Amino acid sequence: MTAIDLDTTKHAADRLFQRKRLIGFAIPAVILLYLGYIFVAFDFAGLAQRASLENxxxxxxxxxxxxVHVTRDNRSGEITYAVEGERKGRYPEGTRPDxxxxxxxxxxxxxxEHIVRYLPENRTEIExxxxxxxxxxxxxxxxxxNLPEDLPEWISASNRRIGITTPEGRITLTGARTEVFNYFPGWELFWFTLDSPYYDKSLTTILFGPRLDPERSNVAGALSDWWNNxxxxHGDVAWAIGETILMAFLGTMGAALVAxxxxxxxxxxxxPLMLIRGTTRRFFDFLRGVDALIWTVVLARAFGPGPLTGTLAILVTDTGTFGKIFSEALENVDQKQIEGVASTGAKPLQRYRFGVIPQVVPVLLAQVLYFLESNTRSATIIGAITGGGIGLMLTQAIQTQKDWEEVAYYIVLIILMVMFMDWASGWLRGKLIGRKD
Amino acid sequence: MADITFGDAPDSVAGIQSRYMEQVQKRRLYGGLTLLIFVVLMVSGFNIADARNAGGFWEGLHQIGDYPADVLSEAWEKRADLPGLIAKYFPALIETINIAAVSTLIGVIGGLFLSMLGTRGLAKWPRMIPVFRRLSDVMRAVPEIVIALVLIFVLGGGPVPAMIAIAIHTAGALGKLFSEVAENADLKPLEGLESTGANWSQRMILGVLPQVAPNYISYALLRFEINIRASAILGFVGAGGLGYELRNAMAWGPGRFDEAAAIFILLFGTIVFFDQVSSRYRNRLTEGQTQ
Structure with a gap:
């Protein structure tokens, strides 16, 4: 190698380095610029005002x-005790919290030492x-x-409504009623509601203790009271989760069968016919391109809300996706195996059965099972739009804006459901086509 | 053990055949049973879904075309307005694409960290590997809608909740895919870098990233495609963008179907466009690797 050669090589290397250095700075700069644009476009500055810390x-x-709400109706003087203020959570007549x-x-x-007293004639004292x-x-x-003019921040008062928020609980007073909210940790009435004979009984009492309800055996009664809480x-929630999984299962498998x-x-x-090939491919592209959202909207018009609509939306969209994946897998089939089968005198159908199917089935199954898991998530979302399954229950619970413990419960269940489907599809894949790793 | 098999050998042809047939029959039985279970599950599942749906399958089947036909005919009548409507909804489309792009970007960065910290041989704190793996499992398992709905309640409607929701899910999903790629990365460059005294982040950036970049970019592009769909869907539950406009347009009902049609066209065009672009680019990336 001559000196001149070396020089040009060195030069080229230098230039390469410079370019790489430039790229090294340019990519983060472009990303930062883009994020800056997003910051403005998504109005992050205004977000601080819109965001509700209270929520x-x-x-x-x-x-x-x-x-637990303790409510006094100031017209009738009647006092009610209810968990979450719901009719279903009301303490039965003659009972109240201790x-x-x-x-x-x-x-x-x-x-x-926070004490509220309901006095006769609609008077209230708060210590x-x-x-x-x-x-x-x-x-x-x-x-x-008797509240003074300048109030601390935790009291809001007008002559129509007074609200007091303390770490121990909340008190709201209006002309019509006086309410005290006492907070406790935990999900109340998760097992049994107050009207159930099994409320507040330990597991051992239910399993081994004397019969609590003369009509039913303890275990059956407890199970049915829990299920119909x-x-x-719980029963409806189980059905909803079943519906969501059903949507994912039927949609995925149906799509695979059609595709x-x-x-x-x-x-x-x-x-071999170019025309048929092209048409089918465009058909797949169309199904995929329309997207689950639009399919859901269109199908909901024909079939009404419910799990069937969700199933069909998944089925139609995934037919496009599977069609594409499957046809790619079929193109990669090894010809030798088909020839081998043909050499034994197999007819075309047998050639497909023994030459093609064994080659593609593992690939296809792996894809189908992967989609089964991912469609469980899609089914949750589609359910929220079309009205079926756990997605609907979640949106409803969030829209009421008060049953946050139920929202938390549903979220936990949804995550568990998706993880279960992930595990189940992995297990099935292991059973059907053997584990790779 | 060996004696017995040798002892059986003489009458083998018939024996082997009968045993083979037995095996084949057993396999057929199992295969048939699996198929039967599958068919039963499908049929009964379909019946349950049909029964719990508001409208039945067979009644609904011939109505499938009604709504698209209504939309199309109305859009065709007002076809002169269509370009104007498309222009009107273009900003919403940009928002949908932006949500997908930012969340993919953030998700890729999150996924990078999760994968590097959760892969044996690369992790900064090897003891924490299971923690990061579980973390990415949980992030992956949360459907976007869950986070989006909760954040809409806290942050108010708009693109930000959708962005965060999709980014979290993307980080989890990519974390898993990335770490599968990173597991196969060659560790020798890392050792070389370590011998020069490079710290963890330098080793990752200079030693691992160049090896895995084509695969990572390919996955990120695929994810971007998926996220465009997700961001359109989340818009429908109130998170801004094209989905939100679609819901409003749908709520107006007949008479405004031209607006719905414009949105359908935009959404369809966008999805197909990005599908094509990204699949072409991904093909180039993976082909470049095999050569």
């Missing part, structure tokens, strides 16, 4: 705790440590209280 706090605290005492004067002990005794009188639609609706024969038409090796 975040309710969400975070409600998802793992529950509250932190409420008194007959004429109802004393509610929120804990931490909060480090603050004056608050006395409120409700008259018709207005309130009179009106607060948590397989069509894939032969789209594969060069099995379909």
């Amino acid at each position: 975040a706090v309710t969400l975070a605290s409600d998802s793992w705790s529950h509250k 932190w409420v005492t008194g007959e004429e004067i109802i004393t509610i002990d929120l804990g931490g 909060i440590p480090g603050f004056q005794l608050i006395a409120v009188q409700a008259e018709g639609r207005s309130l009179t209280s 009106t607060m948590w609706r 397989l024969p069509l894939a032969f038409l789209a594969a060069k090796r099995f379909s």
Whole structure:
């Protein structure tokens, strides 16, 4: 190698380095620029105002705790005790939580020396440590209280409504009613509602103790009360999850069944006619391109809301995807095996059965099983749009904006469901085509 | 053991044949049973889905064409307005694409970290490998809609909740795919770099990334395709972009079908366009590797 050669090589290397260095800086710069554009385009600055910290706090605290409402109707003077303020969670007549005492004067002990007293004639007294005794009188639609002019931030007051938020609980007063919310950790009534004889009984009592309900055996009664729990609706939730899995299963398998024969038409090796091949391929592209969202919308018009619509939406979209994947797999089939089968005098159909199918089945099965898992997630989303399965229950629970513990429950179940399907499809793949790793 | 098999050898032809047939029959039986179970599952599943649906399958089947026909005929009547409507919804389309692009970008970065930290031989803290693997499993398992809906409640509607939701899922999904690729990476460049005193991030950037980049980019592009669809769907539940406009247009019903048609066309065109571009580019990447 001469000196000149060496020089040009060195030069070229230098230039390469320079270019690489430039790229090394340019890519992060472009990414940063793009993120900056997104920052403006998505209005991140305005997000701070739109974001509701209050919502975040309710969400975070409600998802793992529950509250018990003590409500006094100021017109009738009737006092009700209810978990989450729901009719279904109401304490039966004559019972009440043990932190409420008194007959004429109802004393509610929120804990931490926070005490609320419901006095006769719609008067209310609230004791909060480090603050004056608050006395409120409700008259018709207005309130009179002894609250001072400048209030701490945790009290909001007008002559129509007073709201007090303490770490121990919340109190709201209006002319029509006085409500106290006492917070407790945990998902209340998860097993049994208050009207069930098994409420607040230990597992051993239910399993081995005396019969609690003369009509039924303990285990059967407990199971049926749990399954039909009106607060948590375990039975409905199980059905919804079943529906979602059903949508994924039927959609995926149906798509595979429809796509397989069509894939032969789209594969060069099995379909010599250019016209048929092209048409089938464009058909697949069309099915995929329209996308599950539009299919869901269109199919929901024909079939109405429900799991069938979701199934068909998945089926149609995935027929396109599978068709493409399958036909690619079919094109990669090894000709030698087919020739070998043909040399034994096999007829065309037998050639397919013993020459082609064994080669492609593992590839196809792996794809189908992979899609089964991913479609479980799609089915959740499609269910939210078309109205079926756990996706619908989740959206409904979120839209009510108060049952956050139910939302948390559904989220946990959805994640478990997807992980289960992931595991199950992996297990099936191992069983059917053997493990690779 | 050996004696017995040798002892059986003389009458082998008939024996082998009968045993072979026995085996074949057993396999056929199992295959038939599997098929039977599958058929039963499919048929009963279909019946359940049909029964729990608002409208039945057979009644609905001949109505499939009605809605598209209505939309198409109305769009055709007002075809003069169509270019205007497409222009009107173009910003929404840009938003949908942006959601997909940003979430893919963030997801790729997240997936990179998850994969590097969760792969044996590459991890910075080998003891934490299971933690990062489980983390990416959980992130992958959460459907986008779950995070999106919760974030819409906290952050209000708009593109940001969708972006975060898709990014989280993408990070989890890519974390798994990336780490499968990274497991096969050659460790020798890493050792070489380590001998020069390179720290962890330098080893990853200079030693691993160049090896895996084609595969990673290919996966990221595939993910981008998927994310465009996801961002359109999430728009439908209130997260901005084209899906949101579609829901509004659908809510107006007949008389405004031309708007729905414009959105359908935009969405279809976008998906097909990015599918084609990304599959062409991915083919080039993978072909370049095999050569």
